[in-house]
Amino acid sequence: MPDLLWPGDERAGDLLDDTRLLGSMVRIEQAWLDGLVAAGVAPAAAKADLPAVDAADAAGLALGAEGGGNPVVGLVRLLRERLRAAGAADAATWLHRGLTSQDVVDTALVLALVDALDRVDAALGRAADALADLAREHATTVMVGRTLTQHAVPTTFGLKAAGWLRGILGAADEVRRARALLPVQAGGAAGTLSALGELVSLAAAGSAGAAADPLAITDVLADALGLARSVPWHTDRTPITRAGDALGTATQACGRIAADVLTLTRPEIAELGEPADEGRGGSSTMPQKQNPVLSVLVRRAAITTPGLVATLHAAAALADDERPTGSWHAEWATLRDLGRRSVVAVDQTAELVAGLRVHADAMAEQAAHAATTGGLLAERDAVRAVAGAAAIEDLDPSTYLGVADEIVRRVVERADRLRNETRRHP
Structure with missing residues (x-):
């Protein structure tokens, strides 16, 4: 169900929810069992389709997870019971052999991160398309450039949009x-694949054909799941922190856009407006407001996700022995919140920039006023004085834009390359 205290959470759908994660765990166990049979490690009679799990199973496994410290212990027990009840005793016997609970949890979380990163990537692409259009359209739309909250020199809204685009x-x-x-x-138990190695040796000794080596079987698992092949990484949490950093970077880029929009939608500035959808932005007591x-919601994510990313790095630094104590467990809910919140924030940002209302007249008016009364062109005059050139009487801010148009062009070209790449390799 949607999160009452995280408005917009429904945009993430079932990403990283309990039932989806357990479904991934079953998928992993299925691929592993299939790999054991295919390699000749497990007998052909062990081949079977594993039973699915549902929301009721998820609730029960969550309640029982405290006993083993993770949900895999209960899941394997449940699957074996159901396999035996279905007459698949050999499959029950060989299920999970050679794996450990961390293998299943880690790989299930990696599969969830694949989904999260793919969805973030798609939303970033939508945002990039919209921002490239804004940058092109407003390449010559003059506005006040602000530094440290104060008027600085003239710029264009196209350049501002290109700056947002570069971050995206x-x-x-x-x-x-x-x-x-x-x-x-x-x-396996301690990252050595010892149990699988023993099973492979026994299979090879008992048959004319040699069974595959243990790492070849893990490669088959990776290929079946669409993941990168790898040696065990139980206490090297770089894959997790790398993905967390990427999600944090995405919300960071979105937060920067939100911060600018929040400033420029203030009534006393009114240079931008959010998409005007009925029922959005209202106040419970003040009918005149369009919040x-x-x-606001994107900025909320940008504020909170760095702490989640930091938790992942702290957990990685404290991963001890051959299987982490506590630090590994601290990643799970952290990844759930980080993944869901990042997907929501980037999707909200894509919607924001696609429907952003640009009040070019207000921008031009404020720039002209600042140029004539607020010294918006003071830097130009100072530079000319240093060079011994005469002051210019023209106070048109559009005459002092540097190479803004060229910067816009280069950033938009980069966005176009990304768009074309995505179309070739969706």
Whole structure:
């Protein structure tokens, strides 16, 4: 159900919810069992379709997870019971053999991160398209440039949109890199694959054909799940922190946009307006208000996600021995909140920039007023004085924009390349 205290949470759907995660765990167990049979480690009679789990199972497994410290212990027990009841005793016997609970939890979380990063990437792409359009359209729309809250020099709204776009494109780069590197986890009890190695040796001794080596079986698992092949990484949490960093970078880029929009929608500035949808932005007591709620909610995520990312790094630094104590467990709910909140924030940002209302007349009016009365062109005059050139009487702010148009062009070209890349490789 939607989160009452995180408005917009429904945009994340079932991402990282209990039933979806348990479904991924079953998928992992299925792929592993299939791999054991295919490699000749488990007998052909062990091949079976594992039973599905539902919301009722998730609730029961959550209640029982305290006993084993994680939900996999109860899940394996439940699956074995159901397999035996269905007459698949061999499958029940061979289920989960060679794996450990961390393998299943880690790989299930990695699969969830694949989904989260893919969804963030898609929303970043929508935001980039909208921002590229804004940058092109408003490449010559003059406005006041502000530094440290004060009027500085003239700029254009196109350049501001290009600056937002650059942050979105950088985030997309990080998201795609992290997504491509997400690995399978299969290491057995202490990351040595000792149980699987023993089973492989026994299978090889009992048959004419040699069974596959243990790492080859983990490669089959990775391929079946669409993940990167990897040796065990039980206490090297770089895959998790890398993905967390990418999600944090995405919300950071969105937060920057939200901060600017919140400033520029203030009534005393009124240079921008959020998308005007009926029922959005109203007040419970003040009928005249049109609150910039999308920007408010995006900024909320930008404020909270760095703490979640920091928790992942702290957990990674405290991963001890061959299987972490407590620090591994601290990642789970942190990743759920980080993944869901990032998806929501980037989706909200894509909607925000796609429907952003640009009040070019207000921008031009404020820029002209600042140029004639507020010294918006004072830097130009100071530079000319240093160079021994005469002052210019023309107070048109559009005459002092540097290479804003060229910067816009280069950033938009980069966005166009990303768009074309995405179309070729969706």
